[in-house]
Amino acid sequence: MPKAQETILEIDLNALRHNFEYLKSKLKSNTKFLAVVKAFAYGNDAEEIARYLQHLDIDYFAVAYANEGAALRQAGVTKPILVLHTLAVNFDVVLENCLEPNLYNAKILNEFIAFTEAENQNEYPVHIKFNTGLNRLGFWENDVDYIVSKLKATSAVKVKSLFSHLAASEDLNERDFTLRQIASFKEIAENFSKAIGYQPILHMTNTSGILNYPEAHFDMVRSGIGLYGFGNSEKESTYLKPIxxxxxxxxxxxxxxxxxxxxxxxxxxxxxxxxxxxxxxxxxxxxxxxxxxxxxxxxxxxxxxxxxxxxxxxxxxxxxxxxxxxxxxxxxxxxxxxxxxxxxxxxxxxxxxxxxxxxxxxxxxxxxxxx
The missing domain is CATH 2.40.37.10 (Lyase, Ornithine Decarboxylase; Chain A, domain 1)
Structure with a gap:
């Protein structure tokens, strides 16, 4: 390998493949894998990394904001892209690039429904996030009936997935808290699916959740930092390769x-x-x-x-x-x-x-x- 002659960031796609395959080995064969490529794929190169992972048959991508998803589309990424932090000002970017928004509160839910109705959309894929303890984004457990009532009143959108986010999955001292989060999400998902009349994709685990809580893998898992070579513990990091x-x-x-x-x-x-x-x-x-x-x-x-x-x-x-x-x-x-x-x-x-x-x-x- 030639020596650096200027400041460079070398990105090893072989290490990325290793990490992906290691994390996949922790899953059941039918569990989907979502790669988090927000923030330039954690400071690397989102377009190169997403294109490479797409060839490895990744199921989903996630970005923080709509413009990140638009850049991936322009780079040739065709797999579904979840926008984790949807903002109303970017609804047009979402629609133009076939991105799938996370709807996390009443305001964004109602505004996106109104937007898609005005655009004559039918069953546009959306994702609903529930807050189970991270207290960052997400509906509360007692919002299920409200959300379902809004969704049943329109044909413009359809829920592709329900998800939540673990707050301390890397910290086994917080195991009881994490298990309560998992139990809460299970109950929310059961009530939601029963009320809406169909079963969306369920996902909750981040990298540490994949490794520490196999019972919470559900239908899909999400990994960001693990793909880039960090396992959030000394033991797990030995199995991963920083890219x-x-x-x-x-x-x-x-x-x-x-x-x-x-x-x-x-x-x-x-x-x-x-x-x-x-x-x-x-x-x-x-x-x-x-x-x-x-x-x-x-x-x-x-x-x-x-x-x-x-x-x-x-x-x-x-x-x-x-x-x-x-x-x-x-x-x-x-x-x-x-x-x-x-x-x-x-x-x-x-x-x-x-x-x-x-x-x-x-x-x-x-x-x-x-x-």
């Missing part, structure tokens, strides 16, 4: 003396007689936020950790390379699937891998790897 590697190069090396400072606000001051630093061409505009500065974050150069020193700049970071044999132009690894993980880097700064990987700027060049 992304963020790499850069050394732009310049400095030798500074005791008392000299590095970067804005002189946030780092050398207390050694001799300190060697390297400047790298990426910064908080590329997704390496200021929280990684002042020793909380690090990079890997020739297998050794080089701590980030001073404040992270918009386009550059400086690292301490004292004791590391390296030169200008050498490759630097910020995270990958082997040397150090995004999870390890994020934890050191008090955050999570999700935030780090989804923050990688779109100005960082994506390099797609596949056999």
């Amino acid at each position: 992304a590697s963020l790499k850069t190069v050394i732009s310049q090396i400095h030798q500074i003396e005791k008392g000299e400072s590095v970067g804005y606000n002189r946030a780092y001051k050398s207390d050694a007689l001799f300190t060697k630093t390297a400047t790298l061409p990426l910064g908080h505009a590329d997704g390496i936020s200021r929280i990684y500065g002042n020793g909380k974050g690090f990079v890997i150069i020739h297998g050794k950790r080089a701590p980030i020193i001073g404040n992270v700049c918009m386009d550059m970071i400086m690292v301490n390379i004292t004791g590391i044999d390296c030169k200008e132009g050498d490759e630097v690894i910020i995270f990958d699937g082997e040397t150090t993980s995004a999870e390890t880097l994020a934890e050191g700064a008090g955050t999570i891998s999700y935030e780090l990987i989804t923050s990688i700027s779109q100005r960082v060049k994506r390099v797609i790897l596949k056999s």
Whole structure:
């Protein structure tokens, strides 16, 4: 594999396939699989990843917002796409791109019904989300009769699925809470299906739910972070392969003396007689936020950790390379699937891998790897 000559994000589609097949192995043969590709497929490349997964016969995709779904359609994705956070201003985008909206409260339900009726639609597929404890989006259990009454009064829409979201499926200390969520959803789904007169697809589990709660797989499961190589536990992560590697190069090396400072606000001051630093061409505009500065974050150069020193700049970071044999132009690894993980880097700064990987700027060049 050629060495990086600039800041790049390598995306390994073979690792993606491995993760998909591992997660699929946890399911019954007839359980559908929904791939969550919102936020540029968790900071990677949604179009490349969705096209690849489509060839692996994925059943469904999910995005957060309608414009994300429209971009996938323009890229040639033909599988059903669920829009998780539907906004009324984007109803036309939903319809034009054959996207399937999540209707999560009375306002959005009534407005979408009115919109589809005005557009002379018949049984347009929609999804209904119920809140079972996450308290983010979703109808309440006692809204079932109201929703059904609205749906029975129109032929413009038809419910494709009912779903909910687990709040703490990765935390086995919260097992009782999760089991109550599952039981609540089962009751809601039974009451809804009985009242509406047909059986929509049921889905509830995220990646950790797939791994920890097989009894909640229902008709379909949803996976985001697991597809990208993180299992939300040390044990499960060993079975997955991070698909992304963020790499850069050394732009310049400095030798500074005791008392000299590095970067804005002189946030780092050398207390050694001799300190060697390297400047790298990426910064908080590329997704390496200021929280990684002042020793909380690090990079890997020739297998050794080089701590980030001073404040992270918009386009550059400086690292301490004292004791590391390296030169200008050498490759630097910020995270990958082997040397150090995004999870390890994020934890050191008090955050999570999700935030780090989804923050990688779109100005960082994506390099797609596949056999």
